[in-house]
Amino acid sequence: MTTDTLDNASTADSHHDSFGDNHDHKMTGIKRWLYTTNHKDIGTLYLWFAFIMFLTGGALAMVIRAELFQPGLQLVEPDFFNQLTTVHGLVMVFGAIMPAFTGFANWMLPMMLGAPDMALPRMNNWSFWILPFAFAILLGSFFMESGAPNFGWTFYAPLSTTYSNGSTAFFVFAVHIMGISSIMGAINIVVTIMNMRAPGMTYMKMPLFVWTFFITAYLLIAVMPVLAGVVTMLLTDTYFGTSFFDAAGGGDPVMFQHIFWFFGHPEVYIMILPAFGIVSTTIPAFSRKRLFGYSSMVYATSSIALLSFIVWAHHMFTTGMPLFGELFFMYCTMLIAVPTGVKVFNWVATMWRGSLTFETPMLFSIAFVILFTIGGFSGLMLAMTPVDFQYHDTYFVVAHFHYVLVTGSLFSIYAGAYFWLPKWTGHMYNDTLSKWHFWCSLISVNLLFFPMHFLGLAGMPRRIPDYALQFADFNKWVSIGGFAFGLSQLIFLAVVIKCIRGGEKAPAKPWDGAIGLEWTVASPAPYHTFSTPPSQQDIDNADQHGH
Amino acid sequence: MGKHKLTWLVLVSLFANSAWAETQLNLTKGVTAVSRDVYDLHMLVLYICTTIGVLVFGAMFWSIAFHRKSKGAKPADFHESTKVEVLWTAIPIVILIAMAVPATQTLIAMEDNENSDVTIQITGSQWKWHYKYFDQDIEYYSVLSTPRKQYQNQQETNVVKGKNYLLEVDKPLVIPVNKKVRFLITSDDVIHSWWVPAFAVKQDANPGFINEAWTRVEEPGVYRGQCAELCGKDHGFMPIVVEVKSAEDYDTWLNEQQQRIAAAASAEQASLSASMSKEELMQLGETTYTAHCSACHQPTGLGLPPAFPALKGSPVATTGSIKDHLDIVFNGKAGTGMQAYGKQLSLKEIAAVVTYERNAWGNDTGDLVQSADVKAVSGEE
Numbered sequence A: 001m002t003t004d005t006l007d008n009a010s011t012a013d014s015h016h017d018s019f020g021d022n023h024d025h026k027m028t029g030i031k032r033w034l035y036t037t038n039h040k041d042i043g044t045l046y047l048w049f050a051f052i053m054f055l056t057g058g059a060l061a062m063v064i065r066a067e068l069f070q071p072g073l074q075l076v077e078p079d080f081f082n083q084l085t086t087v088h089g090l091v092m093v094f095g096a097i098m099p100a101f102t103g104f105a106n107w108m109l110p111m112m113l114g115a116p117d118m119a120l121p122r123m124n125n126w127s128f129w130i131l132p133f134a135f136a137i138l139l140g141s142f143f144m145e146s147g148a149p150n151f152g153w154t155f156y157a158p159l160s161t162t163y164s165n166g167s168t169a170f171f172v173f174a175v176h177i178m179g180i181s182s183i184m185g186a187i188n189i190v191v192t193i194m195n196m197r198a199p200g201m202t203y204m205k206m207p208l209f210v211w212t213f214f215i216t217a218y219l220l221i222a223v224m225p226v227l228a229g230v231v232t233m234l235l236t237d238t239y240f241g242t243s244f245f246d247a248a249g250g251g252d253p254v255m256f257q258h259i260f261w262f263f264g265h266p267e268v269y270i271m272i273l274p275a276f277g278i279v280s281t282t283i284p285a286f287s288r289k290r291l292f293g294y295s296s297m298v299y300a301t302s303s304i305a306l307l308s309f310i311v312w313a314h315h316m317f318t319t320g321m322p323l324f325g326e327l328f329f330m331y332c333t334m335l336i337a338v339p340t341g342v343k344v345f346n347w348v349a350t351m352w353r354g355s356l357t358f359e360t361p362m363l364f365s366i367a368f369v370i371l372f373t374i375g376g377f378s379g380l381m382l383a384m385t386p387v388d389f390q391y392h393d394t395y396f397v398v399a400h401f402h403y404v405l406v407t408g409s410l411f412s413i414y415a416g417a418y419f420w421l422p423k424w425t426g427h428m429y430n431d432t433l434s435k436w437h438f439w440c441s442l443i444s445v446n447l448l449f450f451p452m453h454f455l456g457l458a459g460m461p462r463r464i465p466d467y468a469l470q471f472a473d474f475n476k477w478v479s480i481g482g483f484a485f486g487l488s489q490l491i492f493l494a495v496v497i498k499c500i501r502g503g504e505k506a507p508a509k510p511w512d513g514a515i516g517l518e519w520t521v522a523s524p525a526p527y528h529t530f531s532t533p534p535s536q537q538d539i540d541n542a543d544q545h546g547h
Numbered sequence B: 001m002g003k004h005k006l007t008w009l010v011l012v013s014l015f016a017n018s019a020w021a022e023t024q025l026n027l028t029k030g031v032t033a034v035s036r037d038v039y040d041l042h043m044l045v046l047y048i049c050t051t052i053g054v055l056v057f058g059a060m061f062w063s064i065a066f067h068r069k070s071k072g073a074k075p076a077d078f079h080e081s082t083k084v085e086v087l088w089t090a091i092p093i094v095i096l097i098a099m100a101v102p103a104t105q106t107l108i109a110m111e112d113n114e115n116s117d118v119t120i121q122i123t124g125s126q127w128k129w130h131y132k133y134f135d136q137d138i139e140y141y142s143v144l145s146t147p148r149k150q151y152q153n154q155q156e157t158n159v160v161k162g163k164n165y166l167l168e169v170d171k172p173l174v175i176p177v178n179k180k181v182r183f184l185i186t187s188d189d190v191i192h193s194w195w196v197p198a199f200a201v202k203q204d205a206n207p208g209f210i211n212e213a214w215t216r217v218e219e220p221g222v223y224r225g226q227c228a229e230l231c232g233k234d235h236g237f238m239p240i241v242v243e244v245k246s247a248e249d250y251d252t253w254l255n256e257q258q259q260r261i262a263a264a265a266s267a268e269q270a271s272l273s274a275s276m277s278k279e280e281l282m283q284l285g286e287t288t289y290t291a292h293c294s295a296c297h298q299p300t301g302l303g304l305p306p307a308f309p310a311l312k313g314s315p316v317a318t319t320g321s322i323k324d325h326l327d328i329v330f331n332g333k334a335g336t337g338m339q340a341y342g343k344q345l346s347l348k349e350i351a352a353v354v355t356y357e358r359n360a361w362g363n364d365t366g367d368l369v370q371s372a373d374v375k376a377v378s379g380e381e
């Protein structure tokens, strides 16, 4: 492992200059990126990939919202509409949010742990470089005779098997590659955290950020094989004559949903636990106070992760479960609100009697806490089985998961990106532009997603290309919000490009309230960091726990 | 401030919108005891969440307003307290229990399918509903009745949309008021979901399995819903309409249906010996095709390959034998969207639609198909 880690780090200490510069031991041009085993390069690749996928998925959403701008079919055919929603969901979940968090893990975990690199750098290279192929297959299916997958990101059988448009094979192959990539990434994270912590950094001295990625990685290792299994069953049902999900052959289509959601519910926590980690870093920094209740945060995160395995059927209340099953899954789902609440209370207590400033990462973090909590509230409402019969498969659910995923996961990603951009690039970002990005996003995202609650309550089903006239007003506003939100994200692109190319020089620690080993190295972070472990003094100063 | 102005502008223009008055913001109370319980539960949770939200966000905004560095706030150094952690674990648990109790009661009531007065089997298929009354011998399909040109707006954009646009069907489900009606729900192809918000009934239609649900509606009227589970291309175009009738009206309706069925049976018998002209066949064929086939095979006969094959120029509809053509229309093809139309259409309609397909869009085979030919195919099965 050590030889791997250090294989191109032999002269590390003598070079402390910015990434992007050429080195004798660093390849140049495209080869640098293709062959890289450096955690910072791979982190950068993941982050750019995620952002490109985010814009791609966003472009699909713009077409969806244009079609839904007014009643009637104006732009696309219903079948193509279904392809758009399906690929939008898949791209955002597997192409944008998850890789973005892996990017953060790659960049930050070694630096936060005082380690020279990830534990398995060659595997790291692989786990990134297979991803573009997965998405090339998925997006390429738009241009094939079959068209792209059109059965929803949840790909319920038999719509995705017997009745599929022929895209199932591409879809399954793409998902397999994404799964392999995620599992490799997760194994790397677990091994890194367990073995590469600087001497003296005990588990309870790790930043909460590290804890959340640690737990998320375990979730990934647990459920990605389940996803792989269910897509394989889908494949054999479609092409090899098995009938796992076909009643005529002794199978059961509802079994598909059980297996899918056994993956699917933990998956939604895979997309939010790292977000908890990011805002647990930024909020204390800009409150100039230690994180309130560090250990309770660790326990809350662990209990959320454990509970997430026994709530999957709350997505299936209308499938005809026995009463006992409905009660069990209702109670367990309600229980998840408790540790989630603890986290929110701890963030508020961290801000309480702090000394607050409102730099852009803090703005995104505050918006995160409020809007994620709104998503949590609608989650709690959805957990009430009798009422879920009304909410299920309506725009109310669409509102719920966009509050937790867009204003939750995505906003935390922005908070983290603004927080660490100075460390990544060596420059401060353009403050004015970043504020524009925040305020435009904040206003438009609420115009986009809040009215969806009303639409759902009034009875608009999700995944429809056209709707009854009483839904017309809100849909118009939602679409306007959608276009505005989409455009606002281009501001972020501008901020990042400007920040990479220049700007005010960033000091090693641009935020006076920040703690963490990453701030003890220069900005931009040298290509190789912590070839010699940090001192115990530094580790203790970086300790969020405080004892 | 500019930002506030904009927000106001947005709000004002929203409220100024003429159709606003009709816009529903909240969940429907519905017209059954269950739907009202569900509504109450919804409001209970909404109020609880709002209260918690006001408290938590209030504390947060307090900090934002008063604990800011620019106001000279110095950070306190507390960062742990087992006491408050226990408190804010315990209090939510109590609140959750308070919510779980009524939820459990409502759920138990919803799941009590015993002692029904009327039983109706509901079968979803791409993209229509089939209703079958137990012990009554009444069954029929219920299909979207909004004309295609109202929603196909790619070229024509100015067609006026009707009041119940996309929420209207040719033959609604009819049930009696104040009777416990039990639904047995299943599907012929993919998963659908039968949902009428006013009854708080939403139940998935799973192929090969039967789900149960029930309702007891207290007010006569017309109630509308939609398929709630993605079921392919026209998922957005398979609405549900339920007409709830008083006891007398319901009985009258049952009688009418019995007569309609008897009349249809004798018409079927009569059509066997009758022979229709090409004009008659083509006319009826076109109507039948538009209503039952064009969703997949398209009005142009070009289909949407590869999922739905073209009939224009297809060997089955041109050079192939009439028998094979009738066979696929009558018996369908298992495991595809092509349903068995033998049980959905009359002999006459099948004869007409097959004639139409063999002569429309330049298929010009000149073949005529009569009811008796259809009967011959059906007899073989």
Ligand code: HEM
Pocket (backbone or CB within 6 Å): A154, A268, A269, A271, A272, A314, A315, A333, A334, A336, A337, A340, A375, A376, A377, A378, A379, A380, A382, A383, A388, A391, A392, A393, A397, A400, A401, A404, A405, A408, A409
């Ligand atoms: C308080 C915590 C939460 C609770 C109680 C909760 C509850 C639920 C329930 C009951 C549903 C099913 C609704 C239905 O289809 O009828 C649902 C859907 C969903 N939730 Fe949550 N949720 C919570 C947090 C989250 C988080 C943190 C995420 C992701 C970051 C998330 C993502 C989703 C997604 C993506 C769906 C929809 C899946 C689909 O049908 O496509 N939820 N949630």
Ligand SMILES: [Cu+2]
Pocket (backbone or CB within 6 Å): A264, A265, A268, A311, A312, A314, A315
């Ligand atoms: Cu879930």
Ligand SMILES: [Cu+2]
Pocket (backbone or CB within 6 Å): B124, B127, B191, B192, B193, B227, B228, B229, B230, B231, B235, B238
């Ligand atoms: Cu359907």
